[in-house]
Amino acid sequence: MLLSDECLNLHVPRAQHGHTRLDWRRPHQALERVRHVAWTCSCRATVYELCEGGGQAFIRRTVQLDGTPEVRETSPCSIHEAGMIWTALLSGQAR
Ligand SMILES: [Zn+2]
Structure with missing residues (x-):
């Protein structure tokens, strides 16, 4: 429960x-x-988003600090590859 x-x-x-x-x-x-395409919950200080555009995809990470949020991204790769990275991220196998 x-x-x-x-x-x-x-x-x-x-x-x-x-x-x-x-x-x-x-x-x-x-x-x-x-x-x-997908994102993690904003109740945590660090939010991850799976982004797609122009046939490519990447993961965006936003750390919500007190001041300006710190945004970082992985380099664009194929949608298939980004999907695998996203799965690894959500299972604790990549960070
Ligand atoms: Zn939450």
Whole structure:
């Protein structure tokens, strides 16, 4: 049974030992009209979004600090590859 105050949205679990370290870069403007395909819950300080655009995809990470949010993105790759990275992220196998 879930506790009544438990949030039911997507959350990224604790990273597993030996997880893949993703290459987080400063945001680039390469992809126009980015579509958000999936995202994790904003109840956490760090929010991840799976973004698609122009036949490519990447993961965006936003850390909600006290001041300006810190945004980092993985380099664009195929939608298939980004989907696998997203799955690894949500299972604690990549971070
Ligand atoms: Zn939540």
